[in-house]
Amino acid sequence: EDQVTQSPEALRLQEGESSSLNCSYTVSGLRGLFWYRQDPGKGPEFLFTLYSAGEEKEKERLKATLTKKESFLHITAPKPEDSATYLCAVLGGSNYKLTFGKGTLLTVNP
């Protein structure tokens, strides 16, 4: 069974203080690893899809990387508007259902 573990559960940063979020996964035949951002009261908003180890993707202050066992979401010089819950999910094997982690609640203080 696919499993996803995210750490830390919560992270508080000062504006401009860079850091990384971790997503460890076990899956049979990874077809994609997905990062979503979720604001309170809203649905998950798609950020990135990574397909194979070594792949990297960037969007503004966010950069996602992938190895065979984990993915990192690096946040460079974050701003208060980056505050949200960041969800990681995997799609594996012959499944079509995403398996999500519990998320990391990121708070960026001005």
Add this chain to the structure above:
Amino acid sequence: GAGVSQSPRYKVTKRGQDVALRCDPISGHVSLYWYRQALGQGPEFLTYFNYEAQQDKSGLPNDRFSAERPEGSISTLTIQRTEQRDSAMYRCASSFATGQPEETQYFGPGTRLLVL
């Protein structure tokens, strides 16, 4: 363009009543998914449609839950004889297809169900 829409956004019902939750996927997306999300958790899979065919319903908790997508577009998730434990956020997602790279799933805003 328009994203995934869901209605109602909030539903309060009494225990024992039936409820129907609606999902309108992104135009052209053939794959549709229903998830349930508890507070502080990631979404958990309920069921999946490819066009109008329900390909997987393994995540539906019991036989009080059913879903349909008769014309391959709008989907309805029905919960019969609701119980308080059914209270949750129900989310719908759609994807263009189920083959890389088109299978990124886009989520709707969800329906918050409260069973009294």
